[in-house]
Amino acid sequence: MESQAQEPLVLVTGSAGLIGSRVCQRLARDYRVVGLDIKEPQPKREGVDWIECDFTKQASVKEALATVAARYGQRIASVIHLAAYYDFSGSPSPLYDELTVQGTRRLLKELKGFDKIEQFVFSSSLLVMKPCKTGELLTESSPTQAEWEYPRSKLDAEKVIQQERNGIPAVILRLAGAYDEAGHSPPITQNIRRIAEKQMESYFFPGNPDHGQAFIHLDDVVDCFERVVERRTQLDDHEVLLIAEEECLSYEELQDQLGELIHGEDDWPTIRIPKAMAKAGAWVQGKLATDEKDQPFIKPWMIDLADAHYPVDMSLAKARLDWAPRRRLSKTLPAMVASLKADPRGWYETNKIPLPDKKKLEEIKASRSGVPA
Numbered sequence: 001m002e003s004q005a006q007e008p009l010v011l012v013t014g015s016a017g018l019i020g021s022r023v024c025q026r027l028a029r030d031y032r033v034v035g036l037d038i039k040e041p042q043p044k045r046e047g048v049d050w051i052e053c054d055f056t057k058q059a060s061v062k063e064a065l066a067t068v069a070a071r072y073g074q075r076i077a078s079v080i081h082l083a084a085y086y087d088f089s090g091s092p093s094p095l096y097d098e099l100t101v102q103g104t105r106r107l108l109k110e111l112k113g114f115d116k117i118e119q120f121v122f123s124s125s126l127l128v129m130k131p132c133k134t135g136e137l138l139t140e141s142s143p144t145q146a147e148w149e150y151p152r153s154k155l156d157a158e159k160v161i162q163q164e165r166n167g168i169p170a171v172i173l174r175l176a177g178a179y180d181e182a183g184h185s186p187p188i189t190q191n192i193r194r195i196a197e198k199q200m201e202s203y204f205f206p207g208n209p210d211h212g213q214a215f216i217h218l219d220d221v222v223d224c225f226e227r228v229v230e231r232r233t234q235l236d237d238h239e240v241l242l243i244a245e246e247e248c249l250s251y252e253e254l255q256d257q258l259g260e261l262i263h264g265e266d267d268w269p270t271i272r273i274p275k276a277m278a279k280a281g282a283w284v285q286g287k288l289a290t291d292e293k294d295q296p297f298i299k300p301w302m303i304d305l306a307d308a309h310y311p312v313d314m315s316l317a318k319a320r321l322d323w324a325p326r327r328r329l330s331k332t333l334p335a336m337v338a339s340l341k342a343d344p345r346g347w348y349e350t351n352k353i354p355l356p357d358k359k360k361l362e363e364i365k366a367s368r369s370g371v372p373a
Helices: 018-027 058-072 095-111 149-164 186-196 218-230 251-263 275-288 315-321 329-342 344-350 358-366
Strands: 009-013 032-037 048-052 078-081 120-125 170-175 177-179 215-217 238-243
Touching: 009 018, 018 032, 018 218, 032 058, 048 058, 058 095, 078 095, 078 218, 095 120, 095 149, 120 149, 120 218, 149 170, 170 218, 177 186, 177 218, 177 329, 186 251, 186 329, 215 218, 215 329, 218 315, 238 315, 251 329, 329 344, 329 358, 344 358
Parallel strands: 009 032, 009 078, 032 048, 078 120, 120 170, 170 238, 177 215
Antiparallel strands: none
16 A cells, blocks of 8 residues: 555545445545545545536536646546446436536546646446356457447447547446445345335346346445556556456346345246336336336336346456455345345435335335344
């Protein structure tokens, strides 16, 4: 680790977000950390400065970077760029371009005024990759194929970095979906919700139940960013790394584990149905929903992606960073479900899921677990 006396400077965009706030807290132990975000992080992090910055406005980015230069000088050890837009509704939004893509361009334009920037780190997504077939693993050389607005915006931002980095060494981290013991991952928490509430959708699946998606624990994400900054002088001029757990639970394995953890049923029924039928059902549910809590999480466009398979070969990231994830989703699910049962209302609110009625909350808390006390 580098000594505090050197105090190399690290900028973190999106510093108020779920990942950004944790990255700032960790790096503040060994670096001067400045967070750039449109809102001030709460709670405030000791040792982390915050400068207001709206990445959809060039004037705001220019002013924020001028403030950084005035306070901290012209040398930056690392810029960790996390600021981006995402929305699981699938609805089109101009923010995918204005914030994620053009925001990256604006940031790089203003960074050109600094004397020295040792590294630019971009948080991309594993979802920019083309899903692979059963028995295969994704690698950094696998083809890309962004299927919807969020990964398309990340892939477009990667291209902007190549065009605009002006000699700044860049590291592209294609991150799997992040989670922790409280949940914080909509694909996982919505699955937990469906099984906990015994919704009809929990018994039907329009894709290959043997396929799945790799995830990564938030603590491992933070460890990864710390290692990337530490090794900034040892990495290549342009690195692209896949960051995920090597464990990739299939949809069926995930269903069975959740069924056992929540209801004590170790073989949760999963019936495969045609995609056309699933789309029609999702469309009808959306039309019949009378309020927010009745709106289905699964939208018709998601059903086309049900077969997507995202297992990852982590060999390159391990070699380049001398690092590997230490947690596993299968080992964390018990704590996630325990969090739900201990405080169902708090769990729903933490994960921004509309609350079911009081009776359903009580049933979830009292449901029989397959895990010994």
